[in-house]
Amino acid sequence: DVKVTQSSRYLVKRTGEKVFLECVQDMDHENMFWYRQDPGLGLRLIYFSYDVKMKEKGDIPEGYSVSREKKERFSLILESASTNQTSMYLCASSPTGPADTQYFGPGTRLTVL
Amino acid sequence: AQSVTQLDSQVPVFEEAPVELRCNYSSSVSVYLFWYVQYPNQGLQLLLKYLSGSTLVKGINGFDAEFNKSQTSFHLRKPSVHISDTAEYFCAVTYTDKLIFGTGTRLQVFP
Known part of the structure; x- marks a missing residue:
């Protein structure tokens, strides 16, 4: 079974703080994605990555960056x-x-x- | 650009009734089509997908969907729903190398 884990289920931060969201997958997948989900807007793609150290902007990248230093880990x-x-x-x-x-x-x- | 329209934001239905969740997309080129489901407090999981071939696609949990190229639709159906089908359902279509999601339909099944 493919397992994708995210570092936190709930997070509360203050305006201006730097926030890291971590994602790890255990199936040696090439592609990884970050979406945000808002009521009435569905899922919107923020960034995606095809390979280690590669990243592509999605539809709403402003205010976000990503990092993929290892194949299994993708950070927002x-x-x-x-x-x-x-x-x-x-x-x-x-x-x-x-x-x-x-x-x-x-x-x-x-x-x- | 590709777009996906889910006309119904909410669909209330009684248990054991049939249901159809509607999805229309905008592209005239070949696409791949997906339905994902999100149960409360969980991530999305794949229900079914259309890549090519037969226009009737069978998925998990008794759902199926019909691909209609002339009407650019991919409606999701189930002949008899259960309480456990209460969830949010998302239609998605490929656009270049990305998936474009609809805004979702919340299916609420009542006893």
Whole structure:
């Protein structure tokens, strides 16, 4: 069974703090993704990565950065958290191309005060 | 650009009734289509996907979906729902190398 884990289920941070969200997958998948999920907006892609040290912007990259130093780990970084980044963050991985199933972690609910 | 429309944000239904969750997409080119489900306090998991071949796709938990190219639709169906089907359902379509998700449909099954 593919397992995607995220470092925290719930996180509360203050405006201006630097926030790290970690994601680890155990199936040697090439691709990893970060989404944010908001009511009425569905899932929106923030960043994705096809390989170690490679990253591509998704649809809403502003205010975020990512890091992929090892194949199994994909980190999302909020350089200076703001209240409008309060959201559910979902990490996913997939073997290779767009036809592949994406496997999701349980999500991190981030609240920025 | 590709877009996905899920017309119904909420669908209430009684247990053992049939249900159809609607999904339309915008592209005229070949696409891959997916339905994912999100149970409360969990991540998304794949219900079914259409890549090619038969337009009727069978998924897990008794769900199926029909790909209709002329109407650019991929509606999800189940002939008899259970309380445990209460969840949020997302339709998704590929666009270049990414997945584009719809806004989701919350299925609420009542006893």
